[in-house]
Amino acid sequence: MNAHKITGVYSAAATPLNADGSPDLGLFTEHCQRLLEEGCHGVALLGTTGEANSFSSSERRNILEAALKAGVPADKLLPGTGVVAIPETVELTRHALSLGVTKVVMLPPFYYKGVTDDGLFTAYSQVLNTVADNRLQVILYHIPQVSGVPLSVPLIGRLIEAFPETVVGIKESAGDFNNMQAIIAAYPGFSVLAGADPLLLPLLKAGGAGCITATSNLVADSLRAVYDNVHDEAQTSVVDAAQARINAYRALSNSYVQIPTIKAMVGLKTGNAAWKRTRAPLMPLSEADYAALAENYAKLP
Template identity: 55%
Template sequence: MATPTKPRGVFCAALTPVHDDLSPNHAAFTKHCQALLNDGLTGIALLGTTGEANSFSTAERQGLLEAALKAGIAPEKLLPGTGVTALTETVALTRHALSVGVTNVVMLPPFYYKNVTDEGLFASYAEVAERVGDSRLGIVLYHIPQFSTVPIPHDVIERLMTRYPGTFVGIKDSAGDIKNMLAMVERFPDFSVLAGADPLMLPLLQQGGAGAITATTNLVGADLAFVYKHFNDPSRKDQVEAAQARVVAGRNRASTYAQMASLKALVAERHGDQGWLNMRPPLVKLTEEERAALLAS
């Protein structure tokens, strides 16, 4: 079985295709994951915000992870999201990942209750670690307060790393604040700080960051992978800057309208599969007018 490592590189926050009846489309999902790996990405971060994870049941999430493995994707290439509001379901999803050989997971804080104290947040993550009780487990914290409204303070990170050495291996920071990321790089040198916003990966790497988990890699993964591979090579400076410019342009294009619906519209074009337009409510696809304007941009 794979063993947990501190994740480094470029991981795609993969979209999740659904059939017309809104059930997960395993065949389209695994085809897309394989295309992303062919783009040169380090791995796939499935079932996160971009993957509409919180619209899927525990069984559906487990089925998607198993489908990726059945399609031949190596366990060490996968970073499934396992954090949900219910403690016992977070434990179940995390145990399931370990049971199929996937040792690193991305974990949201419990996000229904607001104004959660540092003690409550620490207790929640600690309880998961205790109940799973597996030395193979590597947890990547997921800091996205604009969605979760539960930020992950640095003091909580330090307590978790001290109490469970080797278990809390990194963080995906999707708040868009480069200063927060750089502060973590400085305070926690043995911790993978991964940018959740494509344009911030390069400045983060230049200061010792570990890479990125981003949505736009569904479209521009090859460029972001190139930036990661060559960011520290002076002879490739112009090529890195050109690739970075394409990454930023791709992100801006996908943000013209609702981001996830826009990404699905663009991925539908990439794969020639209009089924990718489907979204599970409450999210909705772009209007025909919006999609035409996006594709023409």
């Protein structure tokens, strides 16, 4: 592998809800279009920030179809298709491919903990061998603090070796920069994407490929400024200012439970209180927390 196959700034897009708790497809597609206009190279929908594992397979299919119907280009979408059951992961991946969406983010099966690399290799292999579509490009999803299932550096290598044209990247959301560096060093050309906004800048300097992050729901323009200018010494002040803004938004979003807070901040940005809604077991911010958030949000650059 030489050049990265997937690069850029991707938003781990939040999913708005209607009053009855169903996905608000119209508001979601508006959000996708805004993210692209603000500088995202693409939208990584149906991930952790998007509350994907609180949605049924049919809801996930409807969300992806709505984005395409609204005119979001298929090559700009990276849906999450990895779920607990292998046949369902196959089904969701095939559905994406049937719509012309060829890049997906794939969690490992995550219910059973303490599984071996052999077990994870077998699971991923069964999915990819069953889908059997040479258009497919998979970004592995490493988020052990949530999934409870880490993807080791040797496992990543086995998957790259077995599926060199298909397993092309990883979303590294553990926030472990040493692990990111280890993957970059071990597998040149493999796309390592940061899942934490503050790590985009150091990751790009270390040879990483970009990011898939939550704060891009709010400051996509600043993340794009970092990505575009990181290697231009004349733009150091632009990059530093953009990174400081990113960090400020990230810090505020982490002051409360992150996903409800990101959604509330999108609502504050757009003036649409519908964004405050979450699907159980996640709960919206309390009135007191929301008031404090709104006060602090108004002070952000």
